[in-house]
Amino acid sequence: ARELYDLDLRLAAEMRVKERASEPWRYQAVAVVRRNTIRSVADMKGAKSCHTGYARNTGWNIPFSHLLEMGQIQMQCDTSATVVEHDIKAVNAYFGQACIPGPWVP
Structure with a gap:
């Protein structure tokens, strides 16, 4: 982002x-x-x-799991839905709009 927009960005946190x-x-x-x-x-x-992308570590798994752990995202238990559907519904209920690239059509 810094190189793209010539912004003055600073590292706010580092987690290891x-x-x-x-x-x-x-x-x-x-x-x-x-x-x-x-x-x-x-x-x-x-x-x-x-x-x-869906199920990518840095763009999905890590932030999604942190939001779950912090109680920001709530999972719904619907036995007729797949894991992917549960994840997408939870993110949809939390964010206003989301861009999640992936192979959504078989």
């Missing part, structure tokens, strides 16, 4: 697993938000969200 603290990066993910719009994770509810 304690057992791999000294290893080189395996994944890098960023969240780009306007400075005055998002002050906490809860402020993302109803916002637009763009992901690298």
